[in-house]
Amino acid sequence: MPRIPRAVVDEMVAHAREDLPDEACGMVHAKDGVPVAVHRVKNDAASPYRYEMNPLQMMRLESRRDSEGEKLFAIYHSHIASAARPSPTDVRMAFFPPGEVEREPAYPETMYILVSLASEPPDVRAYWIRQGGEVVEEPIEII
Amino acid sequence: MPVTVNVTSVIQKVVDGQREFAAEGATLGALIENIERAYPGFAGQIMDEQGEIRRFVNVYLNDEDVRYLGGKATPLKDGDTVSFLPALAGGM
Numbered sequence: 001m002p003r004i005p006r007a008v009v010d011e012m013v014a015h016a017r018e019d020l021p022d023e024a025c026g027m028v029h030a031k032d033g034v035p036v037a038v039h040r041v042k043n044d045a046a047s048p049y050r051y052e053m054n055p056l057q058m059m060r061l062e063s064r065r066d067s068e069g070e071k072l073f074a075i076y077h078s079h080i081a082s083a084a085r086p087s088p089t090d091v092r093m094a095f096f097p098p099g100e101v102e103r104e105p106a107y108p109e110t111m112y113i114l115v116s117l118a119s120e121p122p123d124v125r126a127y128w129i130r131q132g133g134e135v136v137e138e139p140i141e142i143i
Numbered sequence: 144m145p146v147t148v149n150v151t152s153v154i155q156k157v158v159d160g161q162r163e164f165a166a167e168g169a170t171l172g173a174l175i176e177n178i179e180r181a182y183p184g185f186a187g188q189i190m191d192e193q194g195e196i197r198r199f200v201n202v203y204l205n206d207e208d209v210r211y212l213g214g215k216a217t218p219l220k221d222g223d224t225v226s227f228l229p230a231l232a233g234g235m
Contacts, residue, residue: 023234050234055151055201059227059228062151066162075231082235096153096188106153106229130147 002111002126003141004035011038013065013122016078017049019043021076027061030073030115037068038076050089051077074126076113084116088137094129111138112140146174146219149226154200157184171202172215174225189227199230 001114003053008028015038026040039061054126065072079087096106108131116123128136148166156209158164159177159182160166168174179186189198191197203226209217 016204025231045232045234047234051233052230053233055228055230056203056206056226059149059226060152062162067177077233079235087233087235089235093199093231093233096199100167132214 001139001141002035003143004109005124006142008035008038009124009142012078012113012115012124015040016080016122017115019078020117021048022046023048023051023080024115025053025075025077027058027072028074028076028108029065029068029070031059031068031070034072035073036070048080072110074111075107076111076114076115078117080118081118083118084114084125085137086112086114086127088127090114091129091133091135095133100134102131104131105129145221146223146225147223148174148178149228151226151228152231153229154185154188154227157188170203170215170219171209171213171217171225174219175215187188190199200227201228201230203228221229 022043025043028035029037031128042055043051044054045052094105095101095103111126112129113126126140128138145165145167151165157197164176166174168177175186189200196202204212206216
């Protein structure tokens, strides 16, 4: 079971709240398997219903991972009024080109974390999106 | 016209896992054709069946989106950096 420090979860929730009414998105980096940092990424879609991570920020984070020896632990985004579960759009977009679910996912080794603000306290859950489009929840332990 | 090419995530798979490499082309379109010759399958990742840049692929010349420059006709010069970045997106 992946263990996620409370500070990492709190930072994702804080980001989700601050970006209301729009969805918030970002990346969690890990070092030696331990989630160490939440990197907020600008939602270029600036929408309550969609997110599109700013590509240049994503590229800089990828470069940082290489230079710092970090891994992409999770891709997170918020749902402002729906459940903490990947939507059909989230699943479609986890593949490249979008919707080609019979391919390997674009980020096969990275979990998707959903932060739902539909309930109080917010619900934070992690999932794998597998080849074929299957969504599998990965229970997390907040430490 | 040597330019620096950056690619991320899934597109790295078709260029032997590289994140950065050098390639040539007087325009963006010519650059894509030249990369395709070296790494067959590259162009199919970037462009759709109509030969247009896929909606969910972002192409930047230095820090500018080529959609707001000249698309595939965008001229390139020595020392430019061209980045091919698949979108990471989703929604409710």
